[in-house]
Structures are given as C-alpha cells and as structure tokens.
Amino acid sequence: MASPLEREAAEYLTEHQILELLDNLVSMLLYERPAKPLEFLVQQLEKLKTARDTKKDYPSLFDESNLDAVFGILDPTKQGHVTLRQYREALKTLGIKDFEMDPKGAEDDKITLETFKREAKVGLMNTCATFKTV
Numbered sequence: 259m260a261s262p263l264e265r266e267a268a269e270y271l272t273e274h275q276i277l278e279l280l281d282n283l284v285s286m287l288l289y290e291r292p293a294k295p296l297e298f299l300v301q302q303l304e305k306l307k308t309a310r311d312t313k314k315d316y317p318s319l320f321d322e323s324n325l326d327a328v329f330g331i332l333d334p335t336k337q338g339h340v341t342l343r344q345y346r347e348a349l350k351t352l353g354i355k356d357f358e359m360d361p362k363g364a365e366d367d368k369i370t371l372e373t374f375k376r377e378a379k380v381g382l383m384n385t386c387a388t389f390k391t392v
Contacts (some may be wrong), residue, residue: 278385282385283299283302286298318382320382325375329348329374332348333371339370340368341369342360342369345361345369345374349377349378352378352382353385354378354382354385355381356384357381
C-alpha cells in the first residue's frame with residue numbers, strides 16, 4: 259500500500275500530465291535523434307507552450323503524410339474506406355485513447371480517409387496536449 263506521500267506524488271504527476279509529457283518528449287527525441295538534444299527538448303517545450311496558447315500545431319510524431327500512410331496500409335486495394343474495427347485499432351495503435359468510437363461512416367462500416375484523418379488529428383492533438391488546462 260502506498261504511503262500518503264507516494265499517493266500525493268502520484269496525484270501530482272497525474273494532475274499535471276507529467277508522465278505523458280515525458281513520454282512524448284522522449285519519443286520525439288528518439289525519433290528525431292537531434293545533434294543537440296537539449297536544444298531540441300527546449301524547442302519542443304516552446305512549441306507545446308505556443309500550442310497551448312493558440313490551441314493548434316501541437317508537437318507530434320505524426321503528420322498528415324503519416325496518417326495517409328497508415329490509412330494506405332489499412333486500405334491496400336484503394337477502396338477509399340476502412341472498416342470501423344480497422345479505424346478503432348489504428349487510432350489505438352497511434353496512442354490515441356479518447357476518440358469518436360462511431361464516427362461518420364460507422365453505420366455502413368466504411369470510414370473514409372477524410373473521417374479517419376479528422377478523428378486522428380483531434381485525437382493526436384488531445385494526446386499531445388500534455389499540460390494542465392487552466
């Protein structure tokens with residue numbers, strides 16, 4: 259059983275999303291492998307601060323071309339849609355925890371690229387917003 263101090267520390271980390279922030283920063287650092295890692299981390303934190311203030315352009319490993327590639331892998335025959343199950347699993351694989359479970363097209367089991375990218379971008383933005391909202 260955790261001590262009161264350990265519980266307080268865990269609550270602090272959760273409230274301020276510290277572990278998610280560190281996870282995102284380390285992931286970006288390992289992906290980019292910059293020559294000057296400390297400068298890179300400072301730049302990422304500055305981008306995150308700007309994103310928090312403007313509510314756009316959150317630092318993320320995934321950009322538009324990555325989302326196109328993921329969709330392309332799921333739709334190799336170029337049907338123009340994926341199944342609802344593929345959509346859900348892909349977003350989970352991208353690390354998105356909170357997303358629209360039944361987006362446009364779910365009723366027909368046909369999620370288009372447009373819907374996939376829209377929902378992925380919103381989910382990634384929320385995932386990358388690793389700061390306490392004020």
